[in-house]
Amino acid sequence: MKKSHFPEGFLWGGATAANQLEGAYNEGGKGLSIFDMVAFVPKEERGHEIEMDVRSEAELEALLAGNGSDNFPKRRGIDFYHRYKEDIALFAEMGFKTFRMSISWPRIFPNGDETVPNEEGLAFYDRVFDELQKHGIEPLVTLSHYELPLHLVQKYNGWTDRRLVEYFVHYAETVFNRYKDKVKYWLTFNEINVSTISPYIGSGILVDRVENREQAVYQALHHQFVASARAVKACHEIIPGALIGCMLARMETYAETCSPDDVLAALEEDQKNLFFTDVQVRGYYPSYMNRYFEENDIKIDMLPGDEEILLQHPVDFLSFSYYMTMVSSGSPDKMKEKGNFFSGIPNPYLEASDWGWQIDPKGLRITLKKMYDRYQVPLFIVENGLGAYDKVEEDGSIQDDYRIDYMSAHIEQMGEAIKDGVEVMGYTSWGCIDLISAGTSEMSKRYGFIYVDQDDYGNGTLERKKKKSFDWYKNVIATNGAEL
């Protein structure tokens, strides 16, 4: 066998989120979450790639009244709520060392602002953690993965209201206390930077209720930063030895040319992305962002003590999702082009997935090296993978060689960064079992090693089938990344 250059104890595994996986949206005392309100829109009718925002009060009221679509795929997920034992057994068969999942906040506090938790919700995650423990799989748990209780949007307009800090900290302390003997690895907010693109999903904001969108988003984010630092503090106090990280949708930005204008534009675009980790890892607002706030009339309301709490409780590690890179230009007109994903210029050197996400394994290596240089804390790739249409052949097999190619190229580049001394704790591929897409609510955008028989409208047996990539990943884990 080839020698592995991945560290001993490297946390190989897969990643999921409650809202895209569990289903059972109104069982076990669970309250509604923001993602339960996102209806399915077929591709032909979609205005743009991301269809996950609810923007106005009127839109939300209509959805609650049941007007419009009755197809809410995230409400059914893939029924993990009832099938978790079967699914975890399959993860164990692949040799997972870790399983990334989230706790659905409204399963524990249906409205989000109660003091007494919902015991049925707590008991469900006890069963899941016990099942993982039985198979020797470490849970990696996200506290908030687009699952804000809907009531907190209706009553408080989400994170724009400072009171959410206390509700979140109470929720975090409740789960830390309950699961302190079962969970060692935690994450605060999934892709905390998503708020600037999607204020509803990232921060629970209905934009028609605020005067200035940008002001509201950055104020909400400040509350999230404080809540996150308080959660770090609570985690360390309640669970000695536990590690807690932040989570960023990492999008490395390249300059279109070597013109200094393009290089500067790319650097500044990248800073907008790294701002979030600057605050959570370094513990203070970077000066380039303070300048941006000043020049754009954005005023962050801070309470005495906020800056101290940020500084005193930075995260233990930095985790991120990695799907693509971006290209920036110094010319504002060029930046209006519809490029990769939602903005920027398409990169002529890269191919794209069926959803237009440009595939860039070397970008992962670049970003790992750059972030490690910047922060010098352990990194964890908690999402990476290829969303694709899979075909079940007549003999029942699923030949997803494209997924194997994608992942082996990314893992190889991660290995190169590790050889350079970058500290990487682990790799959990996104959607290790097919689940509902966050951005489009499609079931047909599949990422898994395990196929789930269900279509975009909820038809199907929900039967689980191993794809070709299942055995491939099993061998990657067995050889600790030596064989890709």
Ligand code: BGP
């Ligand atoms: C990230 C989210 C995940 C996930 C993934 C893939 O942004 O954290 O929840 O879904 O992207 O995105 P999509 O499902 O839109 O393909």
